[in-house]
Amino acid sequence: MFVYADNAATTAVSKNVLDAMVPIYTEVYGNPSSLYSVGQKAKEILEESRERIANILGAKPREIYFTSGGSEADNQAIVSAARFGEKKGKKHIISTKFEHHAVLHTLQALEKEGFEVTLLDVHENGVVTPEQVADAIREDTALVTIMYANNEIGTVQPIAEIGAICKEKGVLFHTDAVQAVSHIHINVVEQNIDMLSISAHKFHGPKGVGVLYARGGVALTNIINGGAQERGKRAGTENLAGIVGMTVALEDAVAHMDENNAKFEKLQDRLIEGLSKIPYSELNGDRNQRVKSNVNFCFEGIEGESLLLLLDDKGVAVSSGSACTSGSLDPSHVLLAIGRPHEVAHGSLRISLGEDATEEQVDYIIKSVTEVVEYLRSFSPFWADLKSGKRPHVFH
């Protein structure tokens, strides 16, 4: 059996999406900036796509900027707010410890320029509270940027409430909604969002295309300079096929969101129940306040990379937050942020289901994970020490 359960990393392009994209490459290939018919037809489709995406988000078409993906959108949102704030002497930014690196590393770059960044602690359940944000806002706060749903543990943040606080205090609010937009209904006006980032490949759209929503009146700073595309705020010939694919993908995702979530919820329950039976394991992130397709566990006494390589041998594609998979010496900053000790964070596993997931697949995942964890523990000296009481257990 092959089960692709890493949909938070990326997804397959759907047939609907591909079918919509192909004629753009082969027929409407004109440059939207060109004045002849095939260019103007492209321009028409571009603006129609902008309108359709705006409709889904409750935004105005002129507030939608097409980018190369979520990372670019995050970079531009944060840099824009920083440049805008700086002019008024506001050089303080609030975020959280478990943001995506597209946010964290952009903030680090701004820190080097003299900005002050407050990274809010994340509670053990993987959620930050509106009160934390309210307490952290200062006179010189230029921006609050908090992710909608966490990419590793799937926990959903109280975005509308945080947005309301920012609105009341007159601080710009950006949210990285890359992991949320296909799982949670988003309305930027109702949820008080000034800027928002989206990436198409997380919901069966193509890679290399995304959206930055910026409310009218928010001054954007270019991070890619050149031609006058995207109202002069993002240069480069538009990736029209990608944009069309993203539009179809987002419409499909939103149209089927409720039925998908109902299905995911059952599968999520089954997965959590099944994996909880593995001794000394624990779910990461809040049991309820999470994206329905996400399950993230830590297992004591084993290391995540060997776990996922052996799962791959069984046909199960998942990911881990271990140091060896993060490419650094430290395990996932997300798991550390919610208070998991290093030795437990090394043994983590993220499962993110796709819409076509079945009960049989979920049962196969449970069976495979159980077997591999048991096998790796059978020759883990760390597990032997935990069993003999030489080292203390973290979980009970």
Added chain:
Amino acid sequence: MALYSEKVMDHFRNPRNVGVIEDADGIGEVGNPVCGDIMKIYLKINDEQVINDVKFETFGCGSAIASSSMATELIKGKPLSEALQLTNKAVTEALDGLPPHKLHCSVLAEEAIKSAVKDYYDKNGIEYDPADFPEDHDCEACHVH
């Protein structure tokens, strides 16, 4: 190119010499759960100072398990003097290479074997040159920014 060579994957999927020697003559353990890898080596040594049997237990990533497996293969049946010459480079080469950020796994394997030999010497009152045995390096350092 895949992350690991075929040889690494083979030793990871089918590790040789896995287990415990209950009446081991020397036991070495290196690494730390905080860093994400621990290797434990058990040696059975005969009167001729030859490694009759070797087993390992490892907590760690694919390359840590493969490095342990390969290192035990390289010293099995060898005189202690030869086992002490085993370098992390030899382990890496025998595995057809490791990615740069995984080289420390082969270092751990070398250190685990040396630590087990040292344990044997200590238990049997055999004199040795401490310079042959590296100090346990400070694993705490790896997660401090």
